Amino acid sequence: MSALLEVRGLEVDFVQYERGLRRRSVPALTGMDLTASPGEVVALVGASGAGKSLLAHAVLGLLPPNAVECGTVTYDGVPRDPAARRRLAGRETMLLPQSVSFLDPVNPVGRQVRRSARLAGRSDPRRAAEEALAQRGLGPEVLRLYPHELSGGMARRVMVAMATLRAPRLLLADEPTTGLPPETVRTTLAEFRQLADDGCAVVVVTHELLAVLDVADRVVICSAGRTVDVADPADFTGDGSRLGHPFSRALWQALPVNGLHVSGVS
């Protein structure tokens, strides 16, 4: 199947002003490639600060105004500039953000989940909201709480519920399982697998390399602002010698199950 999303050589610089209004450009992404097709779960992994969240925001046209990008982002066969990507965001394409601060602090959870249900076209948003939370082990009392009254894991589950009320064509889930217990990590990832099986293109940014291998079709590895490798999940095995790039091997060997050899992974 042809790719729904194709990112080629994406570079992002941030323009910053120093004292005396001297302008300088700070490179953040220096060459990111990412492809996702309908029916696929693509895992995007790399060390902290590698540029995973920036890539996800860039794809949806959500970078701050001082960001300058070059490279190409093709969606549905058409190259799209950031403004065109922004117009698709929340409609055909969706971001499940990394930070739980994306929840509106002054509105109770219920109002926010019901709003997502309405946008998703659910005929009974109240019921859809209750069901979406119940599916993630959250009772109806959670609907009355404000975001600051939730634990990190509860907030994460509320955000997953909101993002999956409607099946987008492209979902970028940025660290969707942070703070969740292992069983919930597995069920959440299985939910993304199901979305993909139903025809969505899913990109999951994660540090849970081991868990995501069970659901991913491909693993894109990035380091210091660039894509360095694209691996088959089956290649993450044994001593990692089937992995083509030293950074991919280091990432694999750094897992606790592999004895935590942390050299090369910062």
Ligand SMILES: Nc1ncnc2c1ncn2[C@@H]1O[C@H](COP(=O)(O)OP(=O)(O)OP(=O)(O)O)[C@@H](O)[C@H]1O
């Ligand atoms: N608005 C911004 N202005 C300047 N630099 C930024 C901005 N946002 C991100 N960066 C820089 O871009 C780099 C990549 O950040 P990003 O958040 O994409 O990393 P990440 O791979 O998602 O890390 P993590 O796994 O910790 O979430 C970092 O060096 C960060 O400091």
Ligand code: NI
């Ligand atoms: Ni991030």
